[in-house]
Amino acid sequence: xxxxxxxxxxxxxxxxxxxxxxxxxxxxxxxxxxxxxxxxxxxxxxxxxxxxxxxxxxxxxxxxxxxxxxxxxxxxxxxxxxxxxxxxxxxxxxxxxxxxxxxxxxxxxxxxxxxxxxxxxxxxxxxxxxxxxxxxxxxxxxxxxxxxxxxxxxxxxxxxxxxxxxxxxxxxxxxxxxxxxxxxxxxxxxxxxxxxxxxxxxxxxxxxxxxxxxxxxxxxxx
Numbered sequence: 001x002x003x004x005x006x007x008x009x010x011x012x013x014x015x016x017x018x019x020x021x022x023x024x025x026x027x028x029x030x031x032x033x034x035x036x037x038x039x040x041x042x043x044x045x046x047x048x049x050x051x052x053x054x055x056x057x058x059x060x061x062x063x064x065x066x067x068x069x070x071x072x073x074x075x076x077x078x079x080x081x082x083x084x085x086x087x088x089x090x091x092x093x094x095x096x097x098x099x100x101x102x103x104x105x106x107x108x109x110x111x112x113x114x115x116x117x118x119x120x121x122x123x124x125x126x127x128x129x130x131x132x133x134x135x136x137x138x139x140x141x142x143x144x145x146x147x148x149x150x151x152x153x154x155x156x157x158x159x160x161x162x163x164x165x166x167x168x169x170x171x172x173x174x175x176x177x178x179x180x181x182x183x184x185x186x187x188x189x190x191x192x193x194x195x196x197x198x199x200x201x202x203x204x205x206x207x208x209x210x211x212x213x214x215x216x217x218x219x220x221x222x
Contacts, residue, residue, distance in 0.1 A: 001027045001062060001149050003106065003181060004149035010043055017043050019204035030182040032195030034209065036222040039201045041185035042082065045152045048183065049079035061150070077150045080145035084135040088128040089142050092119060092138050095127060099145035116174060118167045133164030140168065151175060153184045165190065192218070
């Protein structure tokens with residue numbers, strides 16, 4: 001699988017939020033996007049996921065424009081936004097049943113992605129009683145129900161404890177190893193270290209960024 005994001009532009013009224021944003025990725029790659037709050041990271045992921053529309057540009061996956069083909073996009077792409085799009089009144093299991101066939105859900109809980117994410121630990125609890133980390137893991141589990149080849153994540157481990165973070169990192173490593181493509185907006189050093197290519201979004205423009213392990217340099221560049 002190969003993706004090519006080309007010349008994505010987005011403006012709100014007179015403010016240019018994204019200006020000709022472009023990058024490429026292939027199977028097994030993690031693309032990291034860093035930037036200050038309000039720089040447009042979430043806007044970019046919302047456009048790639050189909051939640052928002054770009055003013056112009058393309059998002060090609062194996063030469064299919066995902067911005068114009070929602071059927072293909074929904075089949076190959078999973079999205080985990082900053083918020084948790086879960087039904088609070090239902091249990092974790094009931095939320096998962098909205099995305100998984102019963103037989104597939106059983107298999108994933110036993111030895112698949114849901115097992116890796118540790119969802120068995122809170123399967124019968126109402127979502128309203130779950131911690132932020134549990135909700136985030138459950139959101140990821142729902143997002144990958146169709147076994148997408150691409151996953152978009154918007155600061156997936158922000159404000160989570162170390163155990164929750166490691167559960168998510170274990171899954172992301174496995175997803176990469178299986179040939180998946182990850183696009184992640186992040187401020188976390190551990191997530192930056194997972195990335196094969198890193199970009200900084202500043203002033204609406206996306207530029208390559210070479211990470212040398214110096215987090216202070218990252219912060220000063222935002």
